[in-house]
Structures are given as structure tokens and as C-alpha cells.
Amino acid sequence: MTPLSPNDLLHLFERRFGRQPILFRAPGRVNLIGEHTDYNDGFVLPAALDLATYVAVAPREDRVIQVHSVNLNADFTADLGQPQSPVHGWSDYVVGVALELEKSGHRLKGSDMMVMSVLSMGSGLSASAALEASVGYALLSVAGAPINRLDLAKICQRAENEFVGMRCGIMDQFISCHGVEGCALLLDCRSLEARPVPIDPKVRILVCNTMVHHQLAGSEYNLRRRDCETAVALLSQTIDGVRALRDVSVPELETHGARLPQTILKRARHVVTENKRVLEAVAALEAGDFIETGRLMNASHESLRDDYNVSCPELDLMVELSRTAPGVYGSRMTGGGFGGCTVSLVDAAAAEGFADIVGPTYEKETGLKPMIFSCYPGRGAGPVVL
Numbered sequence: 001m002t003p004l005s006p007n008d009l010l011h012l013f014e015r016r017f018g019r020q021p022i023l024f025r026a027p028g029r030v031n032l033i034g035e036h037t038d039y040n041d042g043f044v045l046p047a048a049l050d051l052a053t054y055v056a057v058a059p060r061e062d063r064v065i066q067v068h069s070v071n072l073n074a075d076f077t078a079d080l081g082q083p084q085s086p087v088h089g090w091s092d093y094v095v096g097v098a099l100e101l102e103k104s105g106h107r108l109k110g111s112d113m114m115v116m117s118v119l120s121m122g123s124g125l126s127a128s129a130a131l132e133a134s135v136g137y138a139l140l141s142v143a144g145a146p147i148n149r150l151d152l153a154k155i156c157q158r159a160e161n162e163f164v165g166m167r168c169g170i171m172d173q174f175i176s177c178h179g180v181e182g183c184a185l186l187l188d189c190r191s192l193e194a195r196p197v198p199i200d201p202k203v204r205i206l207v208c209n210t211m212v213h214h215q216l217a218g219s220e221y222n223l224r225r226r227d228c229e230t231a232v233a234l235l236s237q238t239i240d241g242v243r244a245l246r247d248v249s250v251p252e253l254e255t256h257g258a259r260l261p262q263t264i265l266k267r268a269r270h271v272v273t274e275n276k277r278v279l280e281a282v283a284a285l286e287a288g289d290f291i292e293t294g295r296l297m298n299a300s301h302e303s304l305r306d307d308y309n310v311s312c313p314e315l316d317l318m319v320e321l322s323r324t325a326p327g328v329y330g331s332r333m334t335g336g337g338f339g340g341c342t343v344s345l346v347d348a349a350a351a352e353g354f355a356d357i358v359g360p361t362y363e364k365e366t367g368l369k370p371m372i373f374s375c376y377p378g379r380g381a382g383p384v385v386l
């Protein structure tokens, strides 16, 4: 099936609701390095994808939100005047954002919406953040409210934390709202200051979707957060000023780590070394040193696999196969883990042959046909001009 275009979405909306909508989009993301650091007040380096979720919207006279998902061929309605509780499905992302927007002082209008995405849920490319940000942008626009991207990102994160029940950090929502064309963003997850890091045209970012999504992803994620909190509680007894793992240096962990239980030490070691790797990777990228960037990406994967224990056999296989392909500087899992995607930094001259080398071997060994694509960093959420 050929994917639908934003134009198709416009026509589908007109046919279903009998009036003209306005269109908004918000992108998914790939994270180059800095995994499981965002909720530790640390550093991340994501890029927005040129793949997005689209929302067509038109206001209603009442306070009802009526949404049709083109991908799922499913509908729901929610009355903003009535109390709402989660139903543990895709509608939670939409309702959660609407409720958080209202809690933060916006008076929303009822709206008819149609949602379409080229990002599949659970693929590890932050389809959920893209849904939240596109819906949030659309609802604010329909209400005539000014858009503050940072506020929108925080509202979307709160919706996911509180209504959906996933204790995610701010990375995915932030990059979906703030993406800069041609650049990754170095984000300090404590100050929420971000700086664009241009991606040199001499390299390409290759994303491989393993096509697996293990069920444990959500529950294990929340457990990792708890392990990090335990590490902070213990380390703050002997190191001054530790509010988050961001405040612990590698030498400090080496000195004080012995008092942590083995598993907690491994979790802390991943986060503390990963924060350092992010800053080093940015320096290397900016110096055009792709060999060093790739080395840091590889080290990030090893740390996620061995210390943070969030990889899986399919991700490990994809990373191994990618590293043996010509022109590959480095390769790692990206996102929360337990399936989803890998990201590889590849010499531009070798990028075209990459999928034909990695794809068939992965398919032969797993029976799964991976989706492999080159990603050009795109813009953050906004209106779609047709």
C-alpha cells in the first residue's frame, strides 16, 4: 500500500466531516547518542526525522473531541467537560494532551480531528511523542492560543507521565517540538537549553528498524528509572550536591561506587559514562572526527547492552551486521530499547549500498524484513502548507 500523503488526509477529512480542516505535523526522532540520560538530568543528541504524524483539525461548537485514526481505522470521542480516565490505548495520548493543556490554563475548543502517521507505534522512533506534539499543536492553534514550543513539549511529557503512565523523560517531546533541519540537537535535560549540531553532508544517519517490539519495554523502563533513583539516594550520602546522576562524574563513581549493590552500580555506570560520551561525541562531530564519533556510539551500545541491560538479540545482531558494512563509523541501538531501531553513522559515499548489505543477512537470520532508511534531520512540529 502506498502511504497516504497530507493531501490525501485533507480529502479524507473533507469527505468524513464535510468541511475544510487545517493540517499540522510533528516528527518522530532518532537519537544519535545519550540514551536513558534524559530522566537523569543529563545530555542527549537527538535529531527530528522527516517522518511525521499528521493531524487534520476543524473546531466544533461544543467541547467534544472526536478523533479518527487513519492508520488504525478507529474512532473515539471525549467530552472535555466530563472527567476522563485512561483506557490504555492510542486515545490516551490525545486525551492526555488535551487534559494537560487545560490544566496549564488553556481553554480548548471541541474539535474534529483525523490523525495519520508514517511512524508505526512501538517502532522506537517516538511515534507517541509525535502524536502528542501534533495534537497539542493542533488544539492550541484551534483555540487561538500562542504556541510556546518548550511549554508544549513539557505538557506532552506530563500527559505521557500522568495520563498514559509511562515515566518517560523529555527528549522525545522536546525534539519533536524543536527539531532543526539538517541538525541534531544537543539538549541539556536539566536546563532544557539546546544547541543545534549540524550533520556534515560527508556522513549519513542510517536507521534500521529491527521490526521487533518486546512487551517488557514499558515496565522495564520504569524499573530502570527506579534503579537510577536508588543510585542517587545512595551516592548522595557520600558525594556532596548529588541531585541526579548528572551530578556524578566517572572518577567519583569509581571512588564511591563500591557501596552500591551490583545492579545499581551497573545502571549508574551506564548513565554517568553515557553523559560523558554525549559531550565527547558532540566535540568529535563538530571537529569532523567521525571515527571518534563512531567509537563513542559503539561504546554507548555496549554500555546499554551490558550495564543497562536494555538491548535484545535482534538489536545486537543489527548493530553487529551494520558495523561490518563498508563505510560505517559506528552503530548502536537507539531509543528505550527491547526492540525498535538502531542508528549508524555511515560515510555518505557508502550509504547507498548499506541496506543491501545489512538487510538480507538480518532477514536470513531472524526471518524479519527490516526497514532501513537514511534520515535527513527535519523541522519540529508546525502547520503543514500544501
Ligand code: GLA
Pocket (backbone or CB within 6 Å): 034, 035, 036, 037, 038, 039, 168, 169, 170, 171, 172, 335, 336, 337
Ligand atoms: C524513550 C523515552 C525517552 C528516553 C529514551 C531512552 O524513548 O521516551 O524519554 O528516556 O527512551 O533514552
